[in-house]
Amino acid sequence: MRQPVLLLAMQAAWSCLCRATQHYPAAWGHYDVCKSQVYTDEGLTWDYMACQPEAGDMTKYLRVTLDPPNITCGDPPETYCALENPYMCNNECDANTVELAHPPELMFDFEGRNPTTFWQSTSWRKYPKPLLVNITMSWNKTIELTDDIVITFESGRPEQMVLEKSLDYGRTWQPYQFYATDCLDAFTMDPKTVQDLTQHTLLDIICTEDYSRGYVWKYDKTVRFEIKDRFALFAGPQLHNMASLYGQLDTTKNLRDFFTITDLRIRLLRPATGATMVDENNLSRYFYAISDIKVQGRCKCNLHANSCVFDKEKLTCECEHNTTGPDCGRCKKNYQGRAWNSGSYLPIPKGTANICVPSIVGPVIRQNVSSLGVANRNQECKCDPFGSESDRCNGTGFCKCKEGATGPKCTECQPGYLWNNGCKSRVCDELLRCQNGGVCHNNLRCQCPAAFTGLLCEKPRCEGEAAGCGDPDSGQAALRLPPTPLLLLPLLLAPAWAAPL
Template identity: 80%
Template sequence: MHWPLLLALEAAWAGLGQATQHYPAMWGHYDVCKSQVYSDEGLTWDYMACQPEAADMTKYLRVALEPTNITCGDPAETYCALENPYMCNNECDASTKELAHPPELMFDFEGRNPTTFWQSTSWRKYPKPLLVNITLSWNKTIELTDDIVITFESGRPEQMVLEKSLDYGRTWLPYQFYATDCLDAFTMEPRTAQDLTQHTLLDVICTEEYSRGYVWKYDKTVRFEIKDRLALFAGPRLHNMASLYGQLDTTKNLRDFFTITDLRIKLLRPATGATMVDENNLSRYFYAISDIKVQGRCKCNLHANSCIFDKEKLVCECEHNTTGPDCGRCKRSYQGRVWSPGSYLPIPKGTANICVPNNIGPVTCNCDPFGSESERCNATGFCKCKSGTTGKHCSECLPGYLWDSGCKSQVCDDELLRCQNGGVCLSNLRCQCTVGFSGVLCEKPHCESEAAGCGGPDSARNTSCPSSAHLLLLLLALATASCWPAAL
């Protein structure tokens, strides 16, 4: 660490005084997520559950359109203004940069003059519906934190559906329906976000609030009201986030509601500005979008404080010994207990739920199939070892037992002659070792004194080599052992 930074940190800690003495040690798990804030007590550390900052997520998406040839300009086409069918001097030409309206213009910097926007082909094939799917994909799970806002350059569509996916576009669920007439378009009673309560927050509604066709100064946007829904728990100005976090922590359906991997905008009917479509001026009817805003954060299961865009992909920088795209599993050597997401509880500091090393806590790594009653650990999280077996995986033997596809109490036998260095097997239970050797199988040379060649300067060399006296005693012992049957 650089000395200036170290000194600055020491000075900051010194200024905390007694204000931080009450912080539990467990909050140290959130050291990577803490930030300095000013309070009544002065400069203090604010420890919170780890999650990346909310950001403009349109910087990281991929956009796809269906049909693929729905963008205007190929061939070049002239358009009329919706409010004035005789004003037909707007041209779209994909071969000319100044006249092209490709999809990426829905996400570029706004504030230019003239405004940039994507535009569809006109409703040339009326009465066949003019249908467009705009799919926004992140290849990453994200959590929405603010309203989704779609700004139309032309009139807002008379019928539209916003859909979400939680599985990278394999399946889709409706988020909200939009229509000038909800009953006619979707057989749904019209409602607004203001009609929702804590008990109906997850309801999918149809709203008529954003479907007026004419383009007025403040009537260009279509919203999906994230903040109104969050406010049902956090208060009108989101001042009580503790209450919201508590709900998110304990209610999976609520968390999933604000979580997406993809969004799809289904444009079903363009603005017509009237009850009837003017078939003589079909170039009046099209879709044009100047801006889409999606505010959110990478979902990292409260195990990361930052998310980076690496190789065209968003990646959580996982903490707490976790790994995976969403920090959704423990690292290989940190599976001492089952993975769990971080928690906002207890409010307001949360619990990290870090992954612990394999040698701490209940074992979940496999049990030895020979030494354990089962290859899986029991309800307590430990392997249940067979008699004579021990160890975390039941793969080690207790003293007096020998491994042989499990721990066997018969250490030796007369046929296999497991006893080494002249040792004799007694009742299949233990080896009686000759002088100079010890161990379960008489495999260890036994040093009694320096005179016997042990403990001196050359002990490293002589430990496995008994002295002349020991060799003589060994020969006598072997001779005696060979005579036992005759004596008996």
């Protein structure tokens, strides 16, 4: 059964096609109508508009995996003590008893229960070996974030943590934000807050100490990735000037990509200790516990769909504008009369649909354009020699672009490509940065330091006795589903791999 994920907000308008449709974006840019019929001097015709699904709770549609897979408490059963009181030891975890089990799905259940439900890790019984956990959330779909990511801890908030994102279904990862009680010590980064950012530094990856200091279990238990505050840099503190934000999202590709993900990963590196010294005689006080994770967003449909459905465990855009694909990322068959392009928020309030137009087919049409086709085959259309297959038009009067290229003359690059004598697959830029001290070369590849390798310098070379690489108990093993090339390193090496970006 197909379950609608995001409802069409103006279904009533469709019941009367002759009614003029007002199209105003809601607070978060909900362009809710893809097309409407209007009367013109020529009669009844379609008016096409940019459109996108309504934002909603995306945690309903994710798959969660943990690494190490046996990091959840309860097997064997274990008793925990309170961080603030080492003599209060009445928290029991037993995976074989429903009332005492704390599986990963409890991070995403509906809150309001009494007592609160939560996922919990094993205790730090192998101290001083780091207690490392990867929590990976996968959608198998490109989504756009529209609100703060909020993680609520039942335990004390971790003293060191990294939030990461993937744009390619977990093949590569980039940091979103670092969290620590001491950013300089943990990640060799100066501490900052989102309030320190400007329009020009919006894409900077920062380390914040706001969510890690002090006896945090007595006060706020949440850790945030502040998306609204970043939106406010363009739209104002109350987000009243959304037109400014739409304009920036429309014209600055890296900005839109910044809020786009296929996967999220929480890397827990050091639990709350509540003191400078760890009590080695009572290690059951130290663990991670998360009661809730909030991820608000929408399916990315390239402004070619106003609804998204969850069918057979998969999210898919219901594409309009003669487009098709999971993200409406290509033109339908027989609608490839011009190169596909995403919709545009501008001009406000309708945007630009950039619909796919029919290919030139049929005997009557061919007869009308046959002379044009002959002329095109014999004239240069000034198609770019690097971006197109030929400098001459094809039979329909358009340049035939190479992979990654688009535009009338094949001089523009599709998302994920960068112009370098043609459109080359982009690896690194101000958003997709090289890690571990690597240097981005021509936006196309990372030059890695000697100790690291990988597309983004994300992998330690693991030569000799380097950092216990490959130890399955170290928490460094890559996730099985989906594959995660970025390995966890022990805390003692954190300054080496977390150099300032």
